[in-house]
Amino acid sequence: MNILALDLGTSSVRGLVLDADARPLPGALARRRVDPVVHDDGTGVLDGVGYLACLVECLDELAVAGHLRDVELVATSAQWHSVLPLGADGAPLGPVLTWLDTRPHPLPGVAGPADPDGFHQRTGTWWHRCYWSVRLPWLREHTSTPIARFAGLVEYLLGELLDSAPMSISQASGTGLLDLRTLRWDAEACALAGARAGELPELAPMRWRGRLRGEHARRWPQLTDAWWAAPVGDGAASNVGSGCVDPARVAVTVGTSAAVRLVQHLPAGTEPPPLPEGLWRYRVDHDHVVTGSAYSSGGNLYAWADRELRLPRGAELDAALARVPPDGGRPANVRFGGDRPPGLAPAGSGELRGLSFGSTAVEMLAGMMRGLCDLVAHDLTVLESTVDKPAEVVLGGGAVAASPWWRQAFAAALAPRPVWYQRNPEIGATGAALIALGRIGDAVELADIGRTDERPSPS
Structure with a gap:
């Protein structure tokens, strides 16, 4: 089949x-x-x-x-x-x-x-x-x-x-x-x-x-x-496709936008656990919920920078980013598209700061990438307050699969937690299929998870 x-x-x-x-x-x-x-x-x-x-x-x-x-x-x-x-x-x-x-x-x-x-x-x-x-x-x-x-x-x-x-x-x-x-x-x-x-x-x-x-x-x-x-x-499908289907693992997904999420088993009719003020909660299906925080910026940060800042391409960009420390780059507020709930910042709230005539396009890109990492790190701490112990993190989505530097920046921002990444860029489709098959419990075994410093397959 x-x-x-x-x-x-x-x-x-x-x-x-x-x-x-x-x-x-x-x-x-x-x-x-x-x-x-x-x-x-x-x-x-x-x-x-x-x-x-x-x-x-x-x-x-x-x-x-x-x-x-x-x-x-x-x-x-x-x-x-x-x-x-x-x-x-x-x-x-x-x-x-x-x-x-x-x-x-x-x-x-x-x-x-x-x-x-x-x-x-x-x-x-x-x-x-x-x-x-x-x-x-x-x-x-x-x-x-x-x-x-x-x-x-x-x-x-x-x-x-x-x-x-x-x-x-x-x-x-x-x-x-x-x-x-x-x-x-x-x-x-x-x-x-x-x-x-x-x-x-x-x-x-x-x-x-x-x-x-x-x-x-x-x-x-x-x-x-x-x-x-x-x-x-x-978001629910991406968690399952990343192999993050219980409180031991949190998914950080970066596609067009980005999110940090945790799945819990909660059958219909069961009273949900208390929800922190700054987090949302949705349904995966009749038996599971997903809790987390989302951001209007993700891979669209790179798309904007590529369009407006004349970035180098491919291996040249990777080499230039490799010269920037994971916590480096120009300081940035990445709310270019405004806030996702519960925030109310309007579209156009993004900022790049600390620029000089020596600032490079790659440093600006690195600062935006790191800005998203810092937002995720803050909300991950809140998310962990809802479970018994700190969780492992699995990065997923096309944007982090394509950027070794971004994976390493997330690993630095989320330390000392173990940070992995899902090599399959089609985590949403994979997760939706596992849910349709009734095989959410098999997601951990089937996930193709690697170290954050590994490069993706050319496919």
Whole structure:
């Protein structure tokens, strides 16, 4: 049996085929770049229709190459927090608001939760611009056509492809409207969102499976009999793909953005442990939660520096960074895209400091990389306060897989903890597949973990 894993990110759509142990098959990868529209006013949106076209192109490419022939299961890792308004015909009434978008704000005269700490403990979130409790009222104010219902990006995409596409518990937890214990929509959060009957997605039951619609099965006949598993939030999938599925290991993932997260076993109906004020908590599935902190900056720091600072490339860049100590570089505030919850810094809060005429582009890049390491180190200490002892750290994601210097900077910032890195850059897809297979417990054994000073394979 093979597994088709879809990774629906902010900067790319990827489809790859994995074997029964969730290991990528050589060459069975299709990727399309997507470009969020980002402006200084805090705009951070995607074109939903264009995104769907990219996903279809990936599936077409894999089908033509024969990679879908033995696929029996489709697993999906998808970005959390996205939302788009839909009309009565199911068509988008505007772009997809991503986690990057910092424009939504509470409407005048709305007071917020009666007990903010109780709200935080129940939903794992805050009354914040990143979540649907603030986003839905704001979208109503900024959408000229009447809105019939709301969906996340992945529900819209799968709703166009499958016979049904309810919202997974994992994705629902990222809206900020879900009670993490009961796994039902939280009454107070829904009231703050002004969510009326029928406007929110149906919640997927445990072990839900979907099928392709008839017209799409004719387009991709290899997937006619394949089951589609409920999507998983990208952060939860990345933890599982990194082999970090219990309190002994914490995942630090650097893709377009970055996060530090810890997974715990917590079946539905169980009272969650106390949640520190500065951390969020979401659902991996019906039996696990993930707790942590996220940042708007990650690999996008390198992308910005590469575009604007004329960095050297490849081995030349690695050699130049090797001359900078892991704690070196120019001091930087890396909040270029503003804060993720619970912070409220707006987009455009980034800074580079201590510059002179002798400062180099590589020193500026190193300072930004180190700035992210320091944020993670601070929040990791808070995260460890929720468990019995300090944890090992596993670095993952394309950005750290590509940069030996960044791995070493993280190792220095997080010392004396042991710091490893996951050599497989497709941790989101791998994790989503393991969750779909019901094999979260096998993630540690299957993880391809190495030392932070090892170089990745050219593949």
